[in-house]
Amino acid sequence: xxxxxxxxxxxxxxxxxxxxxxxxxxxxxxxxxxxxxxxxxxxxxxxxxxxxxxxxxxxxxxxxxxxxxxxxxxxxxxxxxxxxxxxxxxxxxxxxxxxxxxxxxxxxxxxxxxxxxxxxxxxxxxxxxxxxxxxxxxxxxxxxxxxxxxxxxxxxxxxxxxxxxxxxxxxxxxxxxxxxxxxxxxxxxxxxxxxxxxxxxxxxxxxxxxxxxxxxxxxxxxxxxxxxxxxxxxxxxxxxxxxxxxxxxxxxxxxxxxxxxxxxxxxxxxxxxxxxxxxxxxxxxxxxxxxxxxxxxxxxxxxxxxxxxxxxxxxxxxxxxxxxxxxxxxxxxxxxxxxxxxxxxxxxxxxxxxxxxxxxxxxxxxxxxxxxxxxxxxxxxxxxxxxxxxxxxxxxxxxxxxxxxxxxxxxxxxxxxxxxxxxxxxxxxxxxxxxxxxxxxxxxxxxxxxxxxxxxxxxxxxxxxxxxx
Amino acid sequence: xxxxxxxxxxxxxxxxxxxxxxxxxxxxxxxxxxxxxxxxxxxxxxxxxxxxxxxxxxxxxxxxxxxxxxxxxxxxxxxxxxxxxxxxxxxxxxxxxxxxxxxxxxxxxxxxxxxxxxxxxxxxxxxxxxxxxxxxxxxxxxxxxxxxxxxxxxxxxxxxxxxxxxxxxxxxxxxxxxxxxxxxxxxxxxxxxxxxxxxxxxxxxxxxxxxxxxxxxxxxxxxxxxxxxxxxxxxxxxxxxxxxxxxxxxxxxxxxxxxxxxxxxxxxxxxxxxxxxxxxxxxxxxxxxxxxxxxxxxxxxxxxxxxxxxxxxxxxxxxxxxxxxxxxxxxxxxxxxxxxxxxxxxxxxxxxxxxxxxxxxxxxxxxxxxxxxxxxxxxxxxxxxxxxxxxxxxxxxxxxxxxxxxxxxxxxx
Numbered sequence: 001x002x003x004x005x006x007x008x009x010x011x012x013x014x015x016x017x018x019x020x021x022x023x024x025x026x027x028x029x030x031x032x033x034x035x036x037x038x039x040x041x042x043x044x045x046x047x048x049x050x051x052x053x054x055x056x057x058x059x060x061x062x063x064x065x066x067x068x069x070x071x072x073x074x075x076x077x078x079x080x081x082x083x084x085x086x087x088x089x090x091x092x093x094x095x096x097x098x099x100x101x102x103x104x105x106x107x108x109x110x111x112x113x114x115x116x117x118x119x120x121x122x123x124x125x126x127x128x129x130x131x132x133x134x135x136x137x138x139x140x141x142x143x144x145x146x147x148x149x150x151x152x153x154x155x156x157x158x159x160x161x162x163x164x165x166x167x168x169x170x171x172x173x174x175x176x177x178x179x180x181x182x183x184x185x186x187x188x189x190x191x192x193x194x195x196x197x198x199x200x201x202x203x204x205x206x207x208x209x210x211x212x213x214x215x216x217x218x219x220x221x222x223x224x225x226x227x228x229x230x231x232x233x234x235x236x237x238x239x240x241x242x243x244x245x246x247x248x249x250x251x252x253x254x255x256x257x258x259x260x261x262x263x264x265x266x267x268x269x270x271x272x273x274x275x276x277x278x279x280x281x282x283x284x285x286x287x288x289x290x291x292x293x294x295x296x297x298x299x300x301x302x303x304x305x306x307x308x309x310x311x312x313x314x315x316x317x318x319x320x321x322x323x324x325x326x327x328x329x330x331x332x333x334x335x336x337x338x339x340x341x342x343x344x345x346x347x348x349x350x351x352x353x354x355x356x357x358x359x360x361x362x363x364x365x366x367x368x369x370x371x372x373x374x375x376x377x378x379x380x381x382x383x384x385x386x387x388x389x390x391x392x393x394x395x396x397x398x399x400x401x402x403x404x405x406x407x408x409x410x411x412x413x414x415x416x417x418x419x420x421x422x423x424x425x426x427x428x429x430x431x432x433x434x435x436x437x438x439x440x441x442x443x444x445x446x447x448x449x450x451x452x453x454x455x456x457x458x459x460x461x462x463x464x465x466x467x468x469x
Numbered sequence: 470x471x472x473x474x475x476x477x478x479x480x481x482x483x484x485x486x487x488x489x490x491x492x493x494x495x496x497x498x499x500x501x502x503x504x505x506x507x508x509x510x511x512x513x514x515x516x517x518x519x520x521x522x523x524x525x526x527x528x529x530x531x532x533x534x535x536x537x538x539x540x541x542x543x544x545x546x547x548x549x550x551x552x553x554x555x556x557x558x559x560x561x562x563x564x565x566x567x568x569x570x571x572x573x574x575x576x577x578x579x580x581x582x583x584x585x586x587x588x589x590x591x592x593x594x595x596x597x598x599x600x601x602x603x604x605x606x607x608x609x610x611x612x613x614x615x616x617x618x619x620x621x622x623x624x625x626x627x628x629x630x631x632x633x634x635x636x637x638x639x640x641x642x643x644x645x646x647x648x649x650x651x652x653x654x655x656x657x658x659x660x661x662x663x664x665x666x667x668x669x670x671x672x673x674x675x676x677x678x679x680x681x682x683x684x685x686x687x688x689x690x691x692x693x694x695x696x697x698x699x700x701x702x703x704x705x706x707x708x709x710x711x712x713x714x715x716x717x718x719x720x721x722x723x724x725x726x727x728x729x730x731x732x733x734x735x736x737x738x739x740x741x742x743x744x745x746x747x748x749x750x751x752x753x754x755x756x757x758x759x760x761x762x763x764x765x766x767x768x769x770x771x772x773x774x775x776x777x778x779x780x781x782x783x784x785x786x787x788x789x790x791x792x793x794x795x796x797x798x799x800x801x802x803x804x805x806x807x808x809x810x811x812x813x814x815x816x817x818x819x820x821x822x823x824x825x826x827x828x829x830x831x832x833x834x835x836x837x838x839x840x841x842x843x844x845x846x847x848x849x850x851x852x853x854x855x856x857x858x859x860x861x862x863x864x865x866x867x868x869x870x871x872x873x874x875x876x877x878x879x880x881x882x
Contacts, residue, residue: 095670103561108576108606111561238696240671242703331574331598 040168041233042088042247044317045226046080046254047175050261051314052132052284053125053372055307057220058262059287061213062269064279067195070266071202072214073259076221079416081255083387086394086405086413087227088251091234092244093403098231099329101393114385115326119349121378122225122322126357128375129318131368132311134361135285139304145362147308152358155316159350168233171317177309178261180302185264187299188291190271199263212430216376218420219427221262223379224386229321241403268303283369319353377432380424387417471591473555473578474606475531475614481511481521482533483540492534493518496552497593499648504631506555506580506591509534510546518546524588531614537588551646555593558636563669564596565635567653570661572668576602579628596634599627639672641679651680659688667697675704678713687716690725699728707733711740718792719745720765720873723752752867760844761837763877764858764867765793771824773799773807778820792872795855798865799824805863808832811854834859837866841877848874 050058061069087098094101103111130148137147158167205211230251239247273281273290281287284307292300323346327334333343340347360366391413395404405413473495481489490511498507509521521536521543528535536543553559559575566573577597582589601621608617635654638644654662654677662681666674666689678686678701690698690713702710702725714722714737726734726749738746748766755761769789771780780797797810808828818827834857835844847856848871858867 095672100563103574107561108603112603112607235670238671238700240700330603331576333571 040172040237040250041230042084042250042252042254043175043257044168044171044254045084045230045233046251046258047178047261048171048229048310048314048317049080049221049223049226049258050178050265050310051125051129051223052135052307052311053128053376054220054262055132055265055284055310056282056287056372057213057216058265059269059273059284060281061217062266063273063281063287063290065205065210065213066270066274067191067198067267068203068205068210069214069217070195070198070263071200071204072217073199073263076218076262077255077259078412079218079420080222080258081252082409082413082416083222083227083390083420084230084251084255085248086390087231088234088247089244089403090390090394090400091231092239092247093241093400095235095238095240097235097325097328098228098390098393099325101399102389103329103331105393105396105399106389111329114389115329117378117382117385118225118228118322118325121375121382122318123353123356124371124375124378125223125225126315126318126322126353127360127368128372129311129315130358130361131372132284132307133315134368135283136288136304136306136308136311139285139288140301140308148358148361151312151315152354154312155319156351156354158316159320167316171313174309174313175257178257178306180306180309181261181264181268184291184299184302184306185268185271187296187302188268188271190267195263195267195270212427215423215427215430217262219376219380219383219424221258222383222420224383225318225321225325225379227386227390228325229317232321232324244403265306268299272299283372315354315357319350319357322353323347323350377428380428383424384421387421391417470594471529471531471580471582472597472602472605473560473580474602474609476529476534476580476591477556479529479532479534481509481536483536484527484538487540489513489536489540489543490519494557495555495591496549497555498552500551503648504593506593508552511543519543520546523590524586526589526591527587529582529589529591550643553636553647558638559596563637563673564629565637565654565665566598566629566633567635567657568629568633570657570665572665573598573629576606593631595628595630597626597628600624601626637669637673637676639670639676641676644676644680649680651677655681655685659685660692662689663692666693671700671704674701678705683713684716687713691717691721695728698725702737703729703733707736707740710737714749715741715745718765718767719748719752720763723749724757727753727757755837758841759837760835760839760841760856760858760869761867763841763844763873764837764869765873766867767793768796768798768855768857768865768868769793770798770800770865773801773823773825773828775824776820777815777818777822777824777827780815780824792870793868795870796829796857796868797824798857798868799828800865806832806834806857806859806865809855809857833857834863834865835869836860844869845874845878 090096090098090101096104099111099115102114130151133151134144134148137144158170234247268291269281269287273279273287278290281290285304288300288304288307290300291303324334326332326349327343327346332345334346335343338346360371361368391405394400394413395410397404476492476495479492481492483489490513492509493512494510495506496508496510497503497505501507505523507523509526510518511521512518519540521534525536525538525543526534527537555578559578561574561576563572563574565571575596575598578593579595579597580591581594582591584590601624604620604624605617608620633653635651636647636649638647638649654665657665662677662685666677669677674697678690681689690701693701702714705713714725717725722745726737729737738750741749752761752764752766755764769784771783775783784794794812796812797815798806799808799810801807808825809832810824810827811829814827814829833847833851833853835847837858837860844856847853853871855868855870857865858869860866
């Protein structure tokens with residue numbers, strides 16, 4: 001009897017407390033709901049950055065240099081956040097896409113060249129994504145002649161039959177699959193304390209391969225097409241200035257989570273491949289295969305699954321975003337809510353990108369690594385142009401009103417943009433002219449050589465290249 | 470026919486053949502003429518720019534403008550908000566093609582030149598949104614003009630007549646100065662206007678709502694998707710919002726106000742007329758997912774003994790809007806629901822028929838707390854166009870119409 005009374009009593013007290021909890025947290029719940037209504041574009045865009053090319057670069061970085069490049073993640077997070085935040089702000093304040101704004105403020109001709117560049121670079125990027133699908137599939141014992149056409153079909157169906165809301169949810173789930181890299185890193189049993197220390201304490205090495213890898217990291221992490229996609233995402237979600245702080249939080253969470261995944265990829269490779277002396281890794285596929293004997297079947301499988309997911313994810317966004325941007329900028333009808341007859345250019349471009357992108361990967365003995373390289377070169381050339389357009393637009397008071405960049409923000413934004421531009425241009429130079437690392441390190445081999453020697457050395461290479469032309 | 474981009478950047482010569490400057494901009498002065506190029510802005514390097522009036526233009530050719538007067542006769546340029554600038558306000562901007570019901574971007578502006586009292590007048594005839602104009606703008610100055618014309622003639626043209634162009638200006642003060650109206654736009658179906666608005670930026674949407682009369686604005690807002698609805702209404706000032714919402718049916722109004730921020734919805738309700746505000750508040754108290762949350766309180770109720778003729782007279786006298794006429798609700802002397810008469814039966818009956826004789830069988834009604842799925846099933850089973858909602862005493866308190874059912878089911882897909 002007594003127990004019964006106590007039970008009832010406890011229950012009623014618990015129920016009361018539960019009610020009290022819901023009542024007290026109501027403002028929090030409301031705020032959370034408001035945030036969840038806005039969330040999406042920032043997280044998706046940042047994560048889709050870790051695409052096939054990105055994962056290959058991160059694996060190589062971890063394999064070759066162990067934990068020593070981890071310190072670059074914090075400055076890269078800042079640069080990523082600063083540049084993406086500007087686009088988010090532009091989308092929220094003006095309610096227009098980036099290509100719309102470029103068209104309205106810089107006229108037809110500039111827009112046309114930006115769009116042609118977009119088409120060329122994004123086509124290369126799409127091929128790179130499909131080759132990521134092929135490689136990820138092959139590690140998991142699926143032939144590319146099955147995985148690539150299937151992926152192309154899935155991408156096509158998703159976009160043609162999905163509404164923005166559903167597609168966005170699928171994309172958010174895809175973001176969650178990036179956690180497979182976290183699992184992979186844990187299976188690799190790294191030295192966590194050492195890794196954490198390397199994030200905070202920079203350990204810069206002054207040799208050419210190290211610096212080139214550093215530049216490569218920056219170049220693959222910040223891709224120009226993502227700015228167009230993210231701004232369009234906020235416009236399409238009809239996020240207004242009132243919800244701007246939620247949008248900013250979305251971008252922040254995105255940048256940080258993107259970089260966290262990069263951290264785990266580098267750590268997974270550093271703890272296994274680097275420690276066992278397998279430093280010469282050139283692709284994500286090699287990394288996944290090399291992981292199997294060192295960290296187990298699961299670690300390698302999860303790594304490959306992550307690659308497959310990332311590539312598929314990027315392959316669904318890239319062609320769509322490209323077709324959208326080009327049609328909007330040049331004034332063709334665009335959008336999935338239109339029929340083929342109403343928007344023929346849009347659908348043709350979209351289909352062309354998928355068919356050509358997947359098709360090239362299926363050609364036997366296609367030089368895929370070259371395409372991957374060119375896609376990064378293309379990104380590198382195109383990024384400065386896009387960043388400068390963004391910085392010019394965001395400082396236009398007639399467009400942004402009180403939301404123009406503040407003085408400090410401008411210093412950070414211009415500063416980080418100029419650094420990114422210089423770094424990517426060096427990457428482009430190296431990728432095109434491939435100055436032998438020996439030649440570069442030759443000038444740096446002296447232990448007391450000042451760090452700027454790499455630039456004087458590059459300058460010599462540039463002069464040489466120019467004289468050849 | 471000339472194109473605006475062929476004249477922008479052209480060299481201007483005075484009557485004695487000396488170079489005056491380059492055409493930097495062309496202005497329409499809406500208070501003088503709605504489609505005439507009334508001023509040319511000429512830039513002169515380090516000197517201040519000057520303006521040539523329409524009657525000072527002798528001749529216009531691609532890349533070359535000849536004036537009737539001397540340079541000294543031209544005025545200095547003063548910026549004027551009431552002038553519509555072809556380059557800044559038209560080229561590359563979005564407009565609404567009210568004929569094709571589309572939002573499009575202008576690639577070029579086509580002008581007709583006609584001689585008038587010894588000078589040449591330029592009038593805007595069409596805006597060019599097609600491929601030929603795009604190619605022209607891309608190749609201008611790179612490829613000889615004749616070659617451009619040849620390429621252009623092979624491409625399919627797409628132009629919109631100037632009278633079908635509805636300009637979008639987001640600054641309300643400038644709208645007034647430019648004398649922009651939305652007469653053509655307002656003639657479209659509200660659902661089409663709503664579709665067009667969804668393609669524009671928030672400020673532009675606001676300016677369109679501001680330019681419509683309250684009734685059209687109400688119908689248009691009702692057709693927008695939920696998120697945009699609240700965004701548009703929250704940006705209006707409460708008085709204007711209340712005026713527009715009063716034009717809506719109570720159930721639409723209740724749905725809308727419910728989604729607004731609490732502070733804003735209170736303000737709007739305070740601005741609304743007492744009886745309408747009460748009705749809306751009553752509807753808002755029902756759960757959205759029940760019959761009460763779906764019903765409207767505006768419907769036609771008559772006694773069961775009334776004849777067809779009396780009912781039709783009643784409807785005419787009160788000017789009942791057609792969307793409330795799907796069903797006529799009948800009550801007996803105790804004000805208890807005794808049946809409904811579908812419009813089609815009313816139409817076919819003769820004038821002396823009593824309403825009680827043509828009621829729809831079986832007698833259907835739901836309580837306000839009935840679940841929405843239950844309501845969907847009744848609509849589906851009996852192929853209804855509307856369903857009466859009754860309270861505990863069986864008095865009719867509202868009516869659910871099929872359009873609400875369709876939009877709710879669509880939202881679920």
